[in-house]
Amino acid sequence: MIRDDIKTALITAMKGGDKASTGTIRLIQSAIKNRDIEARTGASPDDDDVLVVEVLQKMVKQRRESIEMFEKGDRQELADAEAAEVVVIERFLPRQMDAAETAAAVEAIKAELGATGMKDMGRVMAELKARHAMTLDMSKASGAVKAALG
Structure with a gap:
């Protein structure tokens, strides 16, 4: 399950001292937890991986939009930080169709x-x-x- 991969990656990043990955993975876990809470009241997918992938895809989309806005605003350092988060998040997504x-x-x-x-x-x-x-x-x-x- 993707959820287990995320937990394992968090432990590995923490042990390795990778602060950037640790922070991003914690953001992922937080977003998944929020989606779990929302799913208690509404309809949720039968497959847990589908729920996690939806959350991850939404996170990537948000960051790509932010990157575009930061680049238009000439804030390259913020765009680079968002791009680094996208790389970490995409590690957990299944390969996308071309x-x-x-x-x-x-x-x-x-x-x-x-x-x-x-x-x-x-x-x-x-x-x-x-x-x-x-x-x-x-x-x-x-x-x-x-x-x-x-």
Whole structure:
């Protein structure tokens, strides 16, 4: 489980004196704990790894947005700190599908559902998320679906 990998990495980082990784991993654990608390009241995924991957993907997305804003604001030192956090967080994410694999998955689902136009985008996106949520960045996938259906 990814949760166990994160705990092991925290212990290793602490023993190795890696303050940057230790801090980032603690942020990850905190975000996962917050998501666990939210899941008590709402619907939560059946698979724990799905929940953890959702949290990690959200964290990476937030940091990439921050990097972009810091670079526009000419604050390179802050952008570099965020980029270092992204590297640590991405260690725990499963390998993401590349553009060719994403396009192939979209085409397979499009053919299976008989999708022909943009009116079918919601169905295709839902099926794509159901099958490939852990290995696919859904924000990038929407562009691939639009290209395939448009």
